[in-house]
Amino acid sequence: MPSVCFYFQVHQPIRLRHYTVFEDSPQYFDDFKNGSVCKKVANKCYLPANRLILDLIRKFDGRFKVAYSLTGVLLEQLQHYCPEVMSTFDALAETGCVEFLGETYYHSLSFLYSRNEFVEQIHKHTELIKGLFGYTPKVFRNTELIYNNELATLIEAMGQFDGIITEGADHILGHRSPDFLYQPRNCNHLKLLLKNYSLSDDIAFRFSNRDWPEWPLTAEKFARWVSDVNGNGNVVNLFMDYETFGEHQWEDTGIFNFVRHLPEKILAHPDNDFKTPSEVVRSFAPVDTVNVPHVISWADTERDLSAWLGNAMQSNAIHELYRLERKIKKTNNAKLISDWRRLQASDHFYYMCTKYFADGDVHKYFNPYDSPYDSYINFMNVLDNLQSRCSEPTNGGMLGELPNETIQTDLQLA
Amino acid sequence: MLGWEFPPFISGGLGTACYGLTKAMNQLGIHVTFVLPKVVDEQYATHVNLLNPNSYNVPPSLRINELQNVEFHTLDSPLEPYTTPDTYQQRIEETIRRKQLLHGGACGSQFFVKSDYGNDMYSEVHRYAALCVELAKQQDIDIVHAHDWMTYPAGIAVAAITGKPLVVHVHSTEFDRSGEHVNQMIYDIERQGMTRADKIIAVSHFTRSIIISRYGISGDKVEVVHNGVDRNGTTDWTLEDAGIRNDEKIVLFLGRITMQKGPEYFLYAARKVLEVMPNVKFVMAGSGDMMHRTIELAAELGIGHKVLFTGFLRGPDVQKIYKMADLYVMPSVSEPFGIAPLEALDHDVPVIISKQSGVSEVLIHALKVDFWDVDEIANKVVAVLKYPPLEMTLKSHGSFEVRKLRWKDSARKCAKIYEEMLVPV
Known part of the structure; x- marks a missing residue:
């Protein structure tokens, strides 16, 4: 009896404005652009998708369930630019069929660079979700589904969470299927939910691809694939960006109609149902432990960190950023700390990726810069200014001059 | 191939481009006859190897082993790239003055010397064309390939005489060199060359769009072949x-x-x-x-x-x-x-x-x-x-x-354009 577990990632970074080395204004963020992107995505995706999910929950009287992970920086922006979206999330929360996951408030890579900062951001995010929806997250997802054994141990030690989510990458599973509940290595309480990337990507990436032999994907066909798991799995974890609906896959691809009919087709099979991640954790026993000594993520085919930390610019930028932690926090200046934290969003480093730059693919679509070089220059100019706002003089020399060893050990360390 | 400059006689990118392209064509086994005007004035063109002005011989420095399929012909002409009619005028007068000094005025009447060269750049371009036509009569060629405006009249003439297709290669246009203050004479020569050409090769899409919008040429005729670079030692x-x-x-x-x-x-x-x-x-x-x-x-x-x-x-x-x-x-x-x-x-x-x-x-x-x-x-x-x-x-x-940006690929694209032109449709 496969249960279908939907979790949608909802995030928008706070983008930087064009910032040259000649400026010294402490206004780093592009309010106009951030506002217009938020409004655009709200109209194309958040509002219609929320309304649709709400309709489906009501229609199936509690049998259709989903989970969201809303980043703190997204919620800040929605409150500011599109408060109407907030009220639709409120309505979803009130149905009791929607779970909210825990993550870092700033959609950051802090787990890799500062455990203190990482834990502080999880707490800050929990407080926000509690305040908005009266709900304490019980399942954790790390930024970009970045994960290893150490993360699981750390999350278990926090005591707040029952489950953790990551990518069902082939190289960690081997012959095993992602469609079961697992236990992270060295954990006793925490359960591990793995993304079924094949079925997830059928919706998120391939849905509108006319070269795909399975195009067009109908709700019926997809429900059949899900039912095929019957007898060889307990849960099908469909994890994807929420922007899939209406933004990555435009409305005219039929994506909303697909979702509208999916619950009906899935539930047509008497063995199938929908579960939230917390329900999955409660319903099943882990079948095995999974050992992940090296860091994995959900990005690209490599499923590693190379999209954010793959070149010298990315590595340098993020090191310089976290090197400021102590100094920034010492100032006790809330604006300064918030500016510093907003720079931690993984997106800023993603923009600097040179990996697929030549192919003009998915990386380019989300990139507000013409080139990774432009994004690095902009980020470093901002960081330079941020550093100058801390009263204390730096004790590390000029920005950018990082000992070679630090750059090299970066990925291994992670 | 009709050009203006060639290493070591270069003052800009054009010579480098012709060198790279012909070298790569040579490797592809395409036989190139390269004709270039040769400047005679030492003072103004120190980068030019001075030979007997009447000689059609290949200058020793151009006998390059790696260019076995390329044959060079230099014509005695003070044409030089990147000159304007004004500077040409100065140069020609300077040359005449120096020649007179050299010959001590004996037998070298001013009129005699002057008849060697065109009086202005315009007529010089046409004199170069006439010399090229003479040369072409002795050659067996399949395609006429002219690099930039000074060689277009020659290209047109050679193509007309031999009945072979004409390719003009646009490395630069008058709008690039002079902004909006174009020299009408040069513009006219450029446009005529482009109009009469069977194919135009532009060095970029940027240039292609200038050719289409500023010279009124149909886009079907204009192909883009980007330049390359050769790895230096x-x-x-x-x-x-x-x-x-x-x-x-x-x-x-x-x-x-x-x-x-x-x-x-x-x-x-x-x-x-x-x-x-x-x-x-x-x-x-x-x-x-x-x-x-x-x-x-x-x-x-x-x-x-x-x-x-x-x-x-x-x-x-x-x-x-x-x-x-x-x-x-x-x-x-x-x-x-x-x-x-x-x-x-x-x-x-x-x-x-x-x-x-x-x-x-x-x-x-x-x-x-x-x-x-x-x-x-x-x-x-x-x-x-x-x-x-x-x-x-x-x-x-x-x-x-x-x-990845190799001359070889540029030469291949040119070769493909040649082939398409030679196949009767």
């Missing part, structure tokens, strides 16, 4: 060559100092950079009609001591200057292609290039700016000098990228 150098380096960073401008190349934007940006980074020197390598004005501008901006003018550089000096440079900037106002940035990358020098250039169509790992956006040029110059990982990434990706 970077391994030839020893570290001593770079011994000149001190703690100052060097930002390089290399090209003709003319309106087209945007030298003033380089200087305005330099001033902004120096406001925040004092230990930088700006080197301007090249010469041109804006040289004096540019030197004065550097002084006016109060950065004269930070800007070095080297004059025109050749071969080993070019390599040396690349070796010294930390960054190459090409702020061209209108650049049909721009081979120099490829050479810079080939020498492991990161580049900032103007978006108004053909080369920005083929380079990804370069910083790109609008030529007029002086603040942004300065911002990027500072960034490269200040953040070593940026320089590192640009260098490593750039040198990899530039290795």
Whole structure:
């Protein structure tokens, strides 16, 4: 009896404005652009998708369930630019069929660079979700589904969470299927939910691809694939960006109609149902432990960190950023700390990726810069200014001059 | 093939392009007969090998083993690229004066000497055409390929006489060189060449669109073949060559100092950079009609001591200057292609290039700016000098990228265009 577990990632970074080395204004963020992107995505995706999910929950009287992970920086922006979206999330929360996951408030890579900062951001995010929806997250997802054994141990030690989510990458599973509940290595309480990337990507990436032999994907066909798991799995974890609906896959691809009919087709099979991640954790026993000594993520085919930390610019930028932690926090200046934290969003480093730059693919679509070089220059100019706002003089020399060893050990360390 | 200049007789990118293209064609086994006008005045063209003006022989320096399929013919003509009719006039008068001195006025009546050359650039272009036609009668050719406007009349004439198809190769247009103040005569020659050509090869999409919009040519006729670069023997150098380096960073401008190349934007940006980074020197390598004005501008901006003018550089000096440079900037106002940035990358020098250039169509790992956006040029110059990982990434990706831009591919594209023209439809 496969249960279908939907979790949608909802995030928008706070983008930087064009910032040259000649400026010294402490206004780093592009309010106009951030506002217009938020409004655009709200109209194309958040509002219609929320309304649709709400309709489906009501229609199936509690049998259709989903989970969201809303980043703190997204919620800040929605409150500011599109408060109407907030009220639709409120309505979803009130149905009791929607779970909210825990993550870092700033959609950051802090787990890799500062455990203190990482834990502080999880707490800050929990407080926000509690305040908005009266709900304490019980399942954790790390930024970009970045994960290893150490993360699981750390999350278990926090005591707040029952489950953790990551990518069902082939190289960690081997012959095993992602469609079961697992236990992270060295954990006793925490359960591990793995993304079924094949079925997830059928919706998120391939849905509108006319070269795909399975195009067009109908709700019926997809429900059949899900039912095929019957007898060889307990849960099908469909994890994807929420922007899939209406933004990555435009409305005219039929994506909303697909979702509208999916619950009906899935539930047509008497063995199938929908579960939230917390329900999955409660319903099943882990079948095995999974050992992940090296860091994995959900990005690209490599499923590693190379999209954010793959070149010298990315590595340098993020090191310089976290090197400021102590100094920034010492100032006790809330604006300064918030500016510093907003720079931690993984997106800023993603923009600097040179990996697929030549192919003009998915990386380019989300990139507000013409080139990774432009994004690095902009980020470093901002960081330079941020550093100058801390009263204390730096004790590390000029920005950018990082000992070679630090750059090299970066990925291994992670 | 009809050209203007060829190494070592070069003053700009055109000679480099003809060299690279013919060399690669040679490797593909295409037989090329290359005809170029030869300048006779030593003082004004020190880069030209002087031969007996009546000789059709190949100059010794051009007998290059690697170019076995290329045959060279030089015609006695003072045509030189990048000249304007005015400077041509000066040069021709100077040549005549010197000849008179040489021959002591004996038998060398002014009229006799003068008849050797066209009185103005226009007639010289046509005289070159007439000589080419004579030459072509003795040759067995399949395609006539003319490089830039001075050879178009010759190309048209040769094609008409031989009945062979004409390709004109546009490395630059009058709008690139002169902005909106075009010389009507040159424009007319260019347009006539393009109209009469069976195919036009443009060095970039940037140039292709100028050909279509400014010369009224149908797009079907215009193909784009980007230039390439040949890997220089970077391994030839020893570290001593770079011994000149001190703690100052060097930002390089290399090209003709003319309106087209945007030298003033380089200087305005330099001033902004120096406001925040004092230990930088700006080197301007090249010469041109804006040289004096540019030197004065550097002084006016109060950065004269930070800007070095080297004059025109050749071969080993070019390599040396690349070796010294930390960054190459090409702020061209209108650049049909721009081979120099490829050479810079080939020498492991990161580049900032103007978006108004053909080369920005083929380079990804370069910083790109609008030529007029002086603040942004300065911002990027500072960034490269200040953040070593940026320089590192640009260098490593750039040198990899530039290795993919080979003359061989350009030659193949030309060969394909030839083939299509020779197949009767």
